[in-house]
Amino acid sequence: MKYDNFAVNFNRMQKTTSSLIILFLALMMSSCAGIKYLTVETREPAQVNLPSNVLSIAIVNNVLQQPDEVGHDSIPIGHTQAERVKAPADSAAIFYTEALAQFLDEEDYFHRVIHYNEPLRKDNDFFRERPLEPETMNRIRKETGADAIISLDKLIIETKKRDHFKQQGYIYADMTGKIHSILRVYMPTMEGKIPAVQYTDSIHWEGFDIQDGKAYADIMLPSREEAVKLLSVRAAEKMTYVFAPHWEMQDRWYYTLPNSLMREGEAYAKGSQWEEAIEKWEAFYNNSSKKTDKAKAASNIALAYEMLDDMEQALEWATLSNNLFIESTAPNSLERRRSLLYKNEIERRNNNSNRLNMDDL
Structure with a gap:
């Protein structure tokens, strides 16, 4: 009888422990998915x-x-x-x-x-x-x-x-x-x-x-x-x-996801190896079927191209990211608003119409 009680308690403990492990792993996975910020210097053109x-x-x-x-x-x-x-x-x-x-x-x-x-x-x-x-x-x-x-x-x-x-x-x-x-x-x-x-x-x-x-x-x-x-x-x-x-300090961000390709891209980004980061993030983008994940990868790729000073590619990917967020998130979602802000900023940097070129005068 005592053995049976022990077995029952042991089974309950096993189930509780298993549940805790599952919960812990879920929390770990969710903590891996998020957003990380960085401060960058951007070269602003003369007006x-x-x-x-x-x-x-x-x-x-x-x-x-x-x-x-x-x-x-x-x-x-x-x-x-x-x-x-x-x-x-x-x-x-x-x-x-x-x-x-x-x-x-x-x-x-x-x-x-x-x-x-x-x-x-x-x-x-x-x-x-x-x-x-x-x-x-x-x-x-x-x-x-x-x-x-x-x-x-x-x-x-x-x-x-x-x-x-x-x-x-x-x-x-x-x-x-x-x-x-x-x-x-x-x-x-x-x-x-x-x-x-x-x-x-x-x-x-x-x-x-x-x-x-x-x-x-x-x-x-x-x-x-x-x-x-x-x-x-x-x-x-x-x-x-x-x-x-002149140089200006600005805030930027990139998305993290519990995926090996996204993590590898993040590791390259931390070392300012942006071309390698693009390769990993593009691979994840092409393999993913979830629109929000593709939007996050596209935003990361836009950041990498901005860091490489390829503003046309950066704008292309930032626009793609914003469109995907529009298709997959609520109208007032933070992700949608954040991606629009970034797209507008890249568009501003890519647009030279506010500068006066005195060679043309």
Whole structure:
């Protein structure tokens, strides 16, 4: 009798253990299937493609100093109307052109980047643009040896400050700074076709207005002079991407599945052996009958081609992956939305229509 009870308990234990093993294996298998993220550097093209024979450029300041009383106002505590105030912006164009020259030089795209120190405007009409005359352009090119000139032809900076309350003798306020600039590219072969690049942006700050250096707060407003510098340097950084290719950090992902071909492809991907990864993922794609699995494999293949800088193939596979997800998943599924985002990103990178090729001008 005791033996029979033991046998029954043993059989139950065997069944329980078997169930646990099956559950464990199922969990292991499900954990193998998923998605893994990676951060990659993508080479983004310049928005203005200068001719290939432009190896050196000169950055020049072709604007007048903004008058201190132009563009700045303040709303004191208890007031509703803004009052005009003065703020120095005499170094804004210098900050802008120096920073642009430095950033372009750091991109290591041009052989030589020269910052032309001498301001070119000698008149007093701040609000009027005066593009470079051919004689001035040729003189600067001769002096610097530059193949082309990037000229800051317009720069207007505004700051608007609103005071909220005073605490321990210091005002808590917010301030918005705005910048508007126009850059032009000058070359001797342009025949009057001079492209203008406009840039408008703003930065918002909030905190205590402490300018005497006698106190500190966790959040503080910059002085208007500091704000002018921050706006100018930020604009120069953005304009760097207009004239030179640059690297950007972006998130990417690939799918994992409990399949030997997918795992082998993943191993190759981890070692940046993208051609070998494509071979394994394509084999899985061709052997699979499930649309969602084929969609995941196609997405992985698109990533591999993107890493190989073959954007046409990447777009082809990303589009195929998105179509398969549309056919096999719910309209609001995460997989469908994720694949559409990736397809659109590859399409953006593959589409050069947003770039201005100056060889065609």
